[in-house]
């Protein structure tokens with residue numbers, strides 16, 4: 001095979017058949033659960049004004065400082081491919097007047113994201129997130145309901161997870177904690193790796209989820225954000241945990257969990273899968289009560305999450321739970337002779353018009369070859385038309401599992417198939 005002239009860009013992938021079937025299944029489960037819980041879909045452009053992300057995600061965050069795909073358009077505007085899902089939804093919520101709708105406003109989204117990260121298993125430069133955002137309620141119930149929505153989704157897919165949860169306080173509490181953490185880490189400066197030294201100035205909270213083994217014991221002794229919470233945040237957090245207990249959702253308190261975005265203000269969480277080593281976060285989110293105001297709206301409490309679709313698919317592929325067939329296997333139409341072939345093509349169109357998955361193929365094959373092809377496609381039934389059937393206006397209906405055959409009037413075949421497939 002000659003080498004193609006072009007390859008896909010590093011860190012991206014193609015979805016080739018039959019892989020999209022699993023995508024459709026996973027996104028379908030997500031969408032059904034979101035709709036059931038009263039969410040409506042929102043979709044925003046692939047790119048936004050760069051300032052939206054610098055302002056919301058934070059200039060010092062890794063996503064903004066290192067990973068954005070930023071470019072100038074022909075008018076000299078600085079635009080960036082969306083690196084995360086929340087800021088654009090907040091922008092759209094404000095711009096489209098969704099803020100005037102009855103609260104809470106509940107939105108879900110399924111979109112690609114782009115980050116210039118070092119590609120490895122489970123880490124791509126273009127990846128899909130499925131997520132939700134809820135605007136306009138500060139109630140702990142919202143936090144628990146949203147976390148429960150994500151947990152239900154994993155449960156329905158048969159994915160084992162561990163839910164990690166932590167809480168950041170209000171702005172004053174976060175400032176106080178940040179100062180304590182910096183003091184503590186500065187006392188260890190001689191032992192801090194270079195990257196951590198830099199983070200100490202720009203994004204000290206992020207040091208807590210460093211995976212560098214040299215940081216393990218230092219982090220273990222670090223002050224914990226939970227001890228610096230303001231009263232209201234502490235009360236809110238314990239109410240959320242109590243609700244999760246009531247809902248039967250197990251969690252682990254994780255004092256090191258901070259996540260990489262600046263806008264979180266309260267409880268935050270991550271779901272960790274069981275299969276993927278370092279890239280084991282299969283979703284995460286939290287409360288961000290200050291972001292709407294930061295982006296020009298009225299103060300509006302909000303809560304949301306984003307789940308990584310590729311990592312969920314990878315978990316599914318490795319887990320033992322069988323993926324349900326996302327699409328019905330087609331009926332296979334078999335014909336013998338030229339006239340019968342023409343009739344089989346007409347019948348195929350009729351079945352497709354009636355919403356019955358069916359395949360009728362061109363190559364002239366003998367009966368045995370055609371039936372072998374039907375078995376290969378795992379067709380539940382094949383329909384056979386030969387000279388005799390053509391004359392009698394009938395079709396042979398063959399059950400591919402039992403091998404039994406029967407004659408069905410041509411005019412009744414579509415309704416007969418529908419009846420059988422519905423059973």
Ligand code: AMP
Nearest residue numbers: 122123124127281282283284306307308
């Ligand atoms: P984040 O908000 O950055 O925690 O992202 C939410 C989820 O998206 C993560 O838990 C991952 O499952 C997924 N994710 C984040 N970055 C990537 C990436 N580069 N490639 C694939 N999935 C990702």
